[in-house]
Amino acid sequence: MKQNDLVMEIKDFTFTYAGASKPSLNKINLPIKKNRITAIIGPSGCGKSTLLRAMNRIHDVYSGNTYRGEINLYRESGEADNILKLKKENEFIKLRQEVGMIFQKPTPFPMSIFDNVAYGLRLAGIRNKSELAGRVEKALQGAAIWNETKDRLNESALGMSGGQQQRLCIARAVALKPEVLLFDEPTSALDPISTSAIEELISELKEEVSVAIVTHNMQQASRLSDYTAFMYLGDLIEYDKTETIFLNPSKKMTEDYITGRFG
Numbered sequence: 001m002k003q004n005d006l007v008m009e010i011k012d013f014t015f016t017y018a019g020a021s022k023p024s025l026n027k028i029n030l031p032i033k034k035n036r037i038t039a040i041i042g043p044s045g046c047g048k049s050t051l052l053r054a055m056n057r058i059h060d061v062y063s064g065n066t067y068r069g070e071i072n073l074y075r076e077s078g079e080a081d082n083i084l085k086l087k088k089e090n091e092f093i094k095l096r097q098e099v100g101m102i103f104q105k106p107t108p109f110p111m112s113i114f115d116n117v118a119y120g121l122r123l124a125g126i127r128n129k130s131e132l133a134g135r136v137e138k139a140l141q142g143a144a145i146w147n148e149t150k151d152r153l154n155e156s157a158l159g160m161s162g163g164q165q166q167r168l169c170i171a172r173a174v175a176l177k178p179e180v181l182l183f184d185e186p187t188s189a190l191d192p193i194s195t196s197a198i199e200e201l202i203s204e205l206k207e208e209v210s211v212a213i214v215t216h217n218m219q220q221a222s223r224l225s226d227y228t229a230f231m232y233l234g235d236l237i238e239y240d241k242t243e244t245i246f247l248n249p250s251k252k253m254t255e256d257y258i259t260g261r262f263g
Contacts, residue, residue, distance in 0.1 A: 012029060025050055056100075097123075100180070100182065120175060221242065228246070
């Protein structure tokens with residue numbers, strides 16, 4: 001596999017939580033393809049979210065966790081970094097601008113809609129008012145929420161519906177022009193209409209950015225993704241094109257999980 005097909009590559013990655021007697025992830029190998037959607041599926045507690053959160057070092061908010069192996073980030077510029085070697089706070093800030101995260105529950109900041117999107121841009125050093133306004137508008141358009149927000153940019157984001165808040169969080173991440181967006185069960189707290197809108201948005205986003213999504217929803221994984229990884233008890237059991245995983249998996253455990261015969 002050529003590296004220029006990839007935006008990220010996880011190699012022999014083992015992760016152990018602080019104080020745990022055994023690893024939560026065991027020697028994971030997973031490519032994340034450029035401008036494609038990779039779904040990570042598996043039963044609760046199998047390590048899906050643990051893996052996703054390692055991909056932008058969000059675990060480092062708490063100390064004492066142990067990483068082994070490599071998670072390589074390949075940038076458009078041709079630079080590559082093993083992100084497990086990053087140690088400084090400013091390196092983590094840059095990484096989380098390049099590898100954005102959308103959580104299960106929408107997490108808008110307690111500030112205006114405009115300032116939610118502008119926050120990361122200001123942190124990245126953008127101060128010019130007209131540039132900020134342009135980038136905020138473009139991000140809100142990209143997250144398909146501009147028409148709903150353009151007349152209320154100075155209102156608190158906390159007054160928005162759950163689905164709108166989630167799209168705002170996506171706009172906040174997209175504004176920074178990341179290499180990768182990580183979605184951790186992004187629609188599990190939303191109604192079917194909002195879920196459909198978020199799925200449509202994620203499908204459109206892959207034109208601009210590479211996506212990894214953790215989901216427990218088999219239909220969502222099969223609808224949305226180009227590639228699927230199936231995990232069980234901290235191991236990556238199988239990875240392939242989504243069509244292959246769902247129609248002709250090579251491992252019986254994968255087939256049993258997808259067809260609901262698991263356990």
